[in-house]
Amino acid sequence: MVSNQGKWPRHESVISIFLFAVLFLIGLVIISAQFDFRKNAVPAVAGPEDIHELISGISPAGFKAISEIEEYNADNLYEKIDGKAPYYTETGFVKLFTRWLVSESDENLMFEFYVFDMGLFANAFCVYSTQKRPDAQVLPAFNPDFGYRTENAVFFVHGKYYVELVGSAVSGELLAAQKDFAGKFRDGLPDEKTGMPEFSIFVGENLVAGSIKLYLSAGLGFDGFDNTLTAVYKIDDKETTVFVSRRVSQQQAKELVEKYYEFLIDVGGKNKELDLPIEGAKAVDFYGPTEIVFHKGNFVAGIHEAEDEAAAVKAAVLLNDILEKANHDEQGQ
Amino acid sequence: MNKANDNNLTRRQFVARVVKAGASVAAAGIVAGLALDKEGPSAQAQADMVTLPDFSVPAQDGKIISIVKGADRERGVNKAIELLGGIERFIKPDDTVVIKPNVAFASIPALGATANPQLIAEVVRLCYARGRARRVYVTDNPINDPASCFAISGIAKAVEQAGGILLLPKDSSFKTTTLAGGRLINNWPVLYEPLAKADKLIGIAPVKDHSRAMASMSMKNWYGLLGGRRNVFHQDINTIIAELAMLVKPTLVILDGTEVMMTNGPTGGSFSDLKRKDTIIASCDQVAADAFGSTLLGLRPDSLPYLAKAQAGGAGTTDYMSLKPLMADII
Numbered sequence: 001m002v003s004n005q006g007k008w009p010r011h012e013s014v015i016s017i018f019l020f021a022v023l024f025l026i027g028l029v030i031i032s033a034q035f036d037f038r039k040n041a042v043p044a045v046a047g048p049e050d051i052h053e054l055i056s057g058i059s060p061a062g063f064k065a066i067s068e069i070e071e072y073n074a075d076n077l078y079e080k081i082d083g084k085a086p087y088y089t090e091t092g093f094v095k096l097f098t099r100w101l102v103s104e105s106d107e108n109l110m111f112e113f114y115v116f117d118m119g120l121f122a123n124a125f126c127v128y129s130t131q132k133r134p135d136a137q138v139l140p141a142f143n144p145d146f147g148y149r150t151e152n153a154v155f156f157v158h159g160k161y162y163v164e165l166v167g168s169a170v171s172g173e174l175l176a177a178q179k180d181f182a183g184k185f186r187d188g189l190p191d192e193k194t195g196m197p198e199f200s201i202f203v204g205e206n207l208v209a210g211s212i213k214l215y216l217s218a219g220l221g222f223d224g225f226d227n228t229l230t231a232v233y234k235i236d237d238k239e240t241t242v243f244v245s246r247r248v249s250q251q252q253a254k255e256l257v258e259k260y261y262e263f264l265i266d267v268g269g270k271n272k273e274l275d276l277p278i279e280g281a282k283a284v285d286f287y288g289p290t291e292i293v294f295h296k297g298n299f300v301a302g303i304h305e306a307e308d309e310a311a312a313v314k315a316a317v318l319l320n321d322i323l324e325k326a327n328h329d330e331q332g333q
Numbered sequence: 334m335n336k337a338n339d340n341n342l343t344r345r346q347f348v349a350r351v352v353k354a355g356a357s358v359a360a361a362g363i364v365a366g367l368a369l370d371k372e373g374p375s376a377q378a379q380a381d382m383v384t385l386p387d388f389s390v391p392a393q394d395g396k397i398i399s400i401v402k403g404a405d406r407e408r409g410v411n412k413a414i415e416l417l418g419g420i421e422r423f424i425k426p427d428d429t430v431v432i433k434p435n436v437a438f439a440s441i442p443a444l445g446a447t448a449n450p451q452l453i454a455e456v457v458r459l460c461y462a463r464g465r466a467r468r469v470y471v472t473d474n475p476i477n478d479p480a481s482c483f484a485i486s487g488i489a490k491a492v493e494q495a496g497g498i499l500l501l502p503k504d505s506s507f508k509t510t511t512l513a514g515g516r517l518i519n520n521w522p523v524l525y526e527p528l529a530k531a532d533k534l535i536g537i538a539p540v541k542d543h544s545r546a547m548a549s550m551s552m553k554n555w556y557g558l559l560g561g562r563r564n565v566f567h568q569d570i571n572t573i574i575a576e577l578a579m580l581v582k583p584t585l586v587i588l589d590g591t592e593v594m595m596t597n598g599p600t601g602g603s604f605s606d607l608k609r610k611d612t613i614i615a616s617c618d619q620v621a622a623d624a625f626g627s628t629l630l631g632l633r634p635d636s637l638p639y640l641a642k643a644q645a646g647g648a649g650t651t652d653y654m655s656l657k658p659l660m661a662d663i664i
Contacts, residue, residue, distance in 0.1 A: 078476070078564035078567070079476045080438075080477050081438075081600050082437050082438065082476075082564075082599060082600070083545045083546065083549065083567065083570075083598075083599045084544045084545075084598075084599060084600050085564065085567070086544075086567050086568075087544050087545075110441075114602075131597055133596070133603050133605050133606070135603075150603040150604065150605045151603070151604045151605060152443075152603060152604045153602055153603045153604075155602075155603075164602055166444070166602045166603075168441045168443065169443070170604070
């Protein structure tokens with residue numbers, strides 16, 4: 001509204017200023033709240049400065065750093081690992097720290113550490129477990145699901161960090177230094193939480209130690225399987241891969257069973273009639289190997305590419321029993 | 334009465350507002366007009382645009398691709414080139430040769446993430462000794478500190494010992510190019526300076542698993558010629574590899590399948606990522622070389638979309654058997 005003279009009435013100007021002031025105050029409150037939220041949301045674990053301090057201080061006996069610590073973020077990770085960068089950035093990558101360490105007595109013995117801050121344990125475990133080498137050997141003092149070594153390298157996950165210690169040779173001296181680094185790194189971050197509640201599903205003497213893997217998306221090649229865990233069980237001397245994926249409701253779990261079954265049939269699998277004592281379970285002959293899928297409560301579960309049908313059935317029954325107990329325990333809580 | 338008047342504009346007020354709005358539009362138009370580049374790209378920018386030379390040599394039926402089995406890379410590459418007619422077929426006296434190995438990472442040679450230094454050195458020696466080349470340059474554009482990548486991979490030392498000349502990329506080494514009919518390589522910087530002074534171009538690459546492209550071989554090796562923020566092309570990796578194969582017409586490619594990175598590529602990290610396949614391929618047809626190379630990774634050529642795209646673009650054939658590969662065994 002304007003007066004005949006084209007001027008805004010005084011009382012409207014006052015109201016406008018008041019409204020702007022209110023909006024400005026609301027903005028201030030929101031900014032303040034965001035800062036509080038961030039402060040409260042950051043877990044009490046090492047931030048980038050702490051981790052930098054920690055890794056710059058780790059000096060395995062007989063080894064010295066020969067380069068500065070290099071840092072990479074999501075924008076320039078490709079400069080260091082090129083074609084592998086998208087896998088990390090799509091899995092929650094935050095920062096990478098790298099550095100070369102060399103033996104003081106033999107310049108041919110060196111290793112480069114890659115400390116990936118993946119933001120969350122689940123992200124770190126996903127990239128760790130899905131790249132795990134088949135020749136993985138036990139890394140002493142580490143849970144076999146969270147650390148291993150190969151001839152020349154050591155790999156482990158600790159909290160939100162995935163760490164690679166890539167060595168130049170097969171050497172006892174080098175391996176000792178790598179183990180030393182791994183232990184000091186882990187001990188330097190005592191508050192990092194390593195593990196997920198779902199890991200407790202995979203139990204029993206038949207479980208192959210260190211076989212748990214986590215797929216945050218497209219597990220088993222199926223788009224519907226996000227947050228899917230797999231593990232290997234040894235039954236009747238046959239290794240069988242089982243999988244579990246938790247849904248938000250029983251109905252969603254039931255629907256996902258149907259979708260996965262349809263997916264397997266669509267890509268060439270054949271329905272298989274098996275005498276399975278599991279309600280609603282479906283089996284598919286997938287070009288020879290057997291696939292089984294069922295749901296128990298909110299869990300979708302099954303057997304993946306089992307070469308031995310009898311072992312697949314036994315593993316499915318075992319998994320069904322475990323999930324029944326897990327559901328029972330959850331309901332009881 | 335006043336309230337009614339307040340709710341309605343007078344004619345004078347309306348005209349004033351229209352004039353003000355018109356003036357605003359006109360002002361915006363003037364500003365836009367001043368900012369308009371009526372000339373388009375400058376003559377200088379056009380002059381900086383380059384076309385990569387064609388380094389290929391005349392085809393000889395039955396001598397397009399050779400595959401040599403054996404554990405010794407140096408003997409293997411000698412035999413593979415000999416089967417195609419010898420290095421003299423490819424390198425003429427006084428030629429300037431550029432060798433483009435895959436030096437993507439500051440990674441030790443034993444991890445197999447970069448081209449093998451001894452293999453590169455042997456090709457440098459061949460170019461000088463048998464091809465009587467005037468100069469042999471070795472270059473690549475690893476984004477992460479090229480000097481470190483060449484040093485740690487062992488390539489710098491091997492090239493120097495063989496008499497080759499290492500060319501590390503500088504800002505001035507790059508010129509922009511466009512692939513005619515291409516979708517991604519459009520006004521994009523490439524490592525042109527070394528190529529501008531070359532008569533021949535040889536690519537040397539290891540066979541590797543690649544988390545994005547499934548396989549990294551001869552064609553993917555040209556990725557190292559790209560400048561700029563080339564990681565954007567990872568979103569369409571098959572197209573960029575195919576376009577690179579259409580853009581770069583090498584004299585020869587050498588594909589090293591002696592120790593193949595079967596998993597966790599392209600960086601690897603564990604010796605167990607490698608598997609001995611004891612194979613060296615030399616080829617005038619990079620698509621055929623990679624089609625065969627894919628089999629060393631346990632893949633079928635038709636599982637790599639970029640091979641079909643490159644073939645469709647005229648860069649070569651995926652049907653390497655139709656070229657009747659020359660085979661030899663030096664075990």
